[in-house]
Amino acid sequence: MTDAFAKHAAHLLKDIQDGPIRTGWHWLNYNFTPGTPEFVSVAHPTAMALAAGDAVMPGFAAEQVKRLESLGGTDRDMGHYRQIMSWYCEMLVIGHLASYQWPAEVTFAMEPVVGESEKNPEILIRLDDVGALGVEVKAPDLGRHQLNRKTNDWQLVGRVPADLADLDGGVTFPRDNPVKDFLISADAKFAGFRAADPAFRSVLVIVWDDFVNEPLTALMAPGSGLFTPNSFFQNNGKPVEFPNVDAALLVRHQHQVIEGLAGRKLGDGRQHLLDYGLPGQFPPPALVTNPFGQALPEEFLDSLHAVPAEKLSTAAEYNPSEIVMWFDTTPN
Structure with missing residues (x-):
């Protein structure tokens, strides 16, 4: 991981924290709050996967953050929760492939x-x-x-x-x-x-x-x-x-x-x-x-x-x- 990559991930994390996930109702508010255990186990891996996607597909992170932020605003909406889970399942695969060491x-x-x-x-x-x-x-x-x-x-x-x-x-x-x-x-x-x-x-x-x-x-x-x-x-x-x-x-x-x-x-x-x-x-x-x-x-x-x-x-x-x-x- 290069310094530039780490700085980009940190920037993405700050942008998320300054957005609607933290300022309004969202299932991930707690996960993106510094000091919580999930901040380390959820927020940091999320930012790293977004940065990995951005490295190979510029603009990827902005689109995905926008999509994730939209899944909020309504208190404990289970439809939003299911879509968040689906978002993370997609990010699991895309983030892995984006950071994979390809042979060519x-x-x-x-x-x-x-x-x-x-x-x-x-x-x-x-x-x-x-x-x-x-x-x-x-x-x-x-x-x-x-x-x-x-x-x-x-x-x-x-x-x-x-x-x-x-x-x-x-x-x-x-x-x-x-x-x-x-x-x-x-x-x-x-x-x-x-x-x-x-x-x-x-x-x-x-x-x-x-x-x-x-x-x-x-x-x-x-x-x-x-x-x-x-x-x-x-x-x-x-x-x-x-x-x-x-x-x-x-x-x-x-x-x-x-x-x-x-x-x-x-x-x-x-x-x-x-x-x-x-x-x-x-x-x-x-x-x-x-x-x-x-x-x-x-x-x-x-x-x-x-x-x-x-x-x-x-x-x-x-x-x-x-x-x-x-x-x-x-x-x-």
Whole structure:
């Protein structure tokens, strides 16, 4: 980290402190107040990620701070809180890629567009002698779903022909529709880039919580997975292929953002809520390749710390599943 970079991060932090996050109601007011524990674990990492983005995409920080500041003004608005969480999930990925030590000359574009399309992914990365990678980041709202996991006896992880009348107790239904919607959106955003450059590659990053078997099931379950011939999402009796999305990367981090914002200790060795982790560190980001897409170059896989989901199948949470029965293991 250079002195210039550190000074820019400090300047960004001061600008945030002088703005509406501190002067009006905002979920992050406490986090950006000097002297609070979260000032170190939230405010400083936020400023560093913004500075990293600015270093490769001038103007990035100003746009992102403006967006973050807009998520306030209404006391304890849960819609704003969910958008803040989504903002941090995007910043997790973009900040990591912006500060990554690339093996060759690299350029970044923020919210790029191509042709006459008004649809754009988060970023476009061009790596010399390798090509271009489009990156879209999504984080579903899991709030009610997380509550249902804790309170219902049964959870349908995939789409199975189960008779609910046979299940004694409450049932939590799959959260696969957001995954489908993310793929639809990403496929449309990447389409123009693929048309302009057949060598263009793309990845949809989905930031979930620790229950990564849920999006894995949505994508890979043999009987209904979105990346299988038996996809539950079909058009005229044929599975929708999403040919412009080469892979989905599943990152287990939503719970880390929630804990980090609340000032609680993070798990899995993460130092703060924007700590993407090191190569080989648990939990690995799981890569699910689209059989109707194109292979990602190793340079891009390395930058994302991506591990093919097939290589993680020895761990239970990295296997598609259909139904879970929850037991209360709380000691009496």
